[in-house]
Amino acid sequence: MTPSPEARALHERIVVVDALQASDWNRERLEELRRGGVAAVHVTVAFWENARDALGGIARWQGLLRRHGDLVRPGRTGEDILAAKAEGRTAVIFGFQNTSPFEDDLGLVEVFHALGVRVAQLTYNNQNLVGSGCYEAEDGGLTRFGREVVREMNRLGMVIDASHTGDRTTLDAIEASTRPIAITHANPLWFAGVVRNKSDTVLKALAESGGMLGFSAYPLHIGGSDVGLDAFCAMVARTAEAMGAERIGLGTDLCLGWPDSYLAWMRYGRWSPEEGRARDVRWPAYPAWLRSPADLPNLTAGLLARGFSTDEVAGIMGGNWLRFFEAGFRPGGAA
């Protein structure tokens, strides 16, 4: 797959933002971000970790940022994303896919905000202290503590993510939050009928409240590794009609470099029996048109080929996330 010179020129000009990658980072992988022209990437620092273990994830990223400062820089504000674009670096936005690092301590939201965390997913698949995950049979909605966490995240300027969150908890969060929320990495349910994708009801409420959806390229979420770029871009087009082209972006969910055992950790954490954790899980292959962030120019080309205007492509490839994060990372004033 080779993008046309026009598509490549456009890709180099625009601010590309990927609202979710969860790879095992090293220099080679950071260089792929640069080859893909990524101005900002939201990375996962914790899945099931408690406060202490999340500090280890922060510490590892501080080391990466120090050792590879020629490639990456901290991403804590919209200005950081624009600065990264100007510098030819990638702004790294720290995020949690779970509120588990906050434990039961509301004060830890501000502690992790001070450490640079700018996005937190309310729940990761399961029920937690804040709400229900998308794989639970029952969704009891946002909990008492959950309402406090939403308020505190609103106050600080930490974006609420609901990608792995149950529908009722998601709708509760949209209503409780004074600021728009995000689904950083999921697709519409009609495109691939899996628990992780989102119903029209959720996507409608998300769009109407000024929220954002990031499209995932994880094989499970698109119907398999063989799904073509055309089909993916057709999904983007139909979703743009439903939600508005300014409410959508990318959240590729690229998880590269991990052994299969880490996939078992992501799925089963510490909460399921050892046998469950050791289950025979295998990383799927990403589609041929997005094997790494270096392939992102293919998406710019695909969206252009689908008939989006250059402004729409610029928005979907990153401009929409840039505006959303610019506003969303700003402190929100009194709680």
Next chain:
Amino acid sequence: MTPSPEARALHERIVVVDALQASDWNRERLEELRRGGVAAVHVTVAFWENARDALGGIARWQGLLRRHGDLVRPGRTGEDILAAKAEGRTAVIFGFQNTSPFEDDLGLVEVFHALGVRVAQLTYNNQNLVGSGCYEAEDGGLTRFGREVVREMNRLGMVIDASHTGDRTTLDAIEASTRPIAITHANPLWFAGVVRNKSDTVLKALAESGGMLGFSAYPLHIGGSDVGLDAFCAMVARTAEAMGAERIGLGTDLCLGWPDSYLAWMRYGRWSPEEGRARDVRWPAYPAWLRSPADLPNLTAGLLARGFSTDEVAGIMGGNWLRFFEAGFRPGGAA
């Protein structure tokens, strides 16, 4: 005790810095800082806490800073101290009296630095992973991990404190550190012969390496609650002759508002038997001339009365710490 108008005018002009207070903070106590004209105070966020528990201490201080922003502001740089002086607020410098929050994880030094911790005492009374405390029978000096922690603190700009540290570990740290270290709250051993005070050998090495001593007003360190301001200022004068008037300052060790049970925590932590922890310990009374930070003008008056020049008084009351912290909080470059 009422300071003369001259002493009071001088006190209002100078930058007053107290290099150690460990009170149970609330608004009333912060107002005492303001009444005492304190431009910066180094406060204790952890004694025996591990990483997780230290986060709780940080979270409590973030709340205090937010709720009482008219009185206090974060103190992370020398500029913060000067800004606090100009604003009529007190800069609060976060510190640990132990390296226990770093656990055995070198990466946590940078994590806590990012949370604003600018001073860490290598050891608190006991042996830890970094070195020996002053109450241990044997002092094995700086450990392997301790040398790494010193290097990392040097790199980040986190001041090394040795107030409760054993002599050999202290001398090792002075030698291993590429930057001067501090004894924020202790007195010369000749003034009060207790384990916590410091030998001439240590004070000489400290002064020759550009380090700082902060004088304590804790009754144990001065010979009791009845010791007079004259005797205290005579101690300051003799120490100034030995170390140089620019190598000394205040570290009052005011610990106000705690119940006796908290004194038991400070002394016995979790490491001694329950009976030990419940031992009948009682807070001593501070001397009449320093019942709270609001009494600090008495010290300015006492030092003037002792014959120090106004420049020397300005240095001892805070100017010396200001210069030391200005340099010490600056990042140190490559490790």
